[in-house]
Amino acid sequence: MCGRFTQYEPRSHYIEVISPDKEFASGIDDIPLDRYNVAPGTRVLLLNQREDKIFLDPVNWGYQPGWAKESKRPPMINARVETVATSRMFRPLFEHGRALVMADGWYEWKKDPSDTKIKQPYFIYHKSHTPLFFAAISRFHPEAEDAPDDDGFVIITAASDEGLLDIHDRRPLVLDRDQALEWLDGDTLPERALEIAEKESIPPSAFDWHPVTKKVGSIRNNGPELIEPINDPLV
Known part of the structure; x- marks a missing residue:
């Protein structure tokens, strides 16, 4: 799964990497975002495309449609790639609300096989330390003065393999530049988007990781010391 990640570089850092040919409609600056412990239930800058322009909008991390709220189901923060295109909850978002989450890395907790109460957080990042773009799906109203209660987004996850499986059995779906832009494009058919998600994400072998302080477990903590080995x- 993906339950915490970092988004600490300036907006310009991520945009320069993805460098879309389409017009970028949101403001870009060189001020660091300084978020070393992004948690569910908070508003996160989300890359999305509307018509031919790319936008950055703050959207709540978590999705709970009205019918799920009535049945007392908690907000979802992740969607499994195996069912994202077919489930009742996520299919409309997959078809019409594809987005990207900019990140530098994410955290996973490794359990002690002899005592599952003992967990060690690890920070996972690209071996080249390049920005990451998580595949996401969303529902939100950027023009609304008051966002509806069911506005939000989830990050798509896939099964881990190779060495990353030793840390956690799930991982966020990370796309490279070309696949990320195609994922955003409203002209990309859902069938093609699913193909990207299932077959063309960056493989686990591209990532590295190291253990970090348990302080990352508290959302009150935020700072570069959280990602230090x-x-x-x-x-």
């Missing part, structure tokens, strides 16, 4: 991991 530690020498005495619990697991």
Whole structure:
């Protein structure tokens, strides 16, 4: 799964990497975002395309349509790639609300096989330290003065393999530049978007990771010390 990630570079850092040919309609600056512990339930800058322009909008991380709220189901923060295009909850978002989450890396907690109460957080990032673009799906109203309660987004996850499986059995779906732009494009058919998600994401072999402080477990903590490697991991 993906339950915490970082988004600490300036907007310009991510945009320069994805460098869309289409017009970018939102403001771009060189002020660091400084978010080292992005948690569900908070508003996150989301890349999305409307007509031929790329936008950055703050959207709540978590999605709970009205019928799910009535049945007391908690907000979802992730959607599995295996069912994202067919499930009752996510199919409309997949067809009409594809988006990207800019990130530098994400956190996963590795469990001690002999005692699952013991968990060690790890920070996972691209081996080349390039920005990451998580495939996401969303429903939101950018022009509304008051956002509806069911506005939000989820990050798509896939099964882990190779060495990354040792940390966690799920991972966020990370797209490279070309696939990310095609994913955003409203002219991309859902069938093609599913093909990108299922077959063309960046493989686990492209990532590296190291253990970090358990302080990342509290959303009150935020700072570069959270991503620094530690020498005495619990697991």
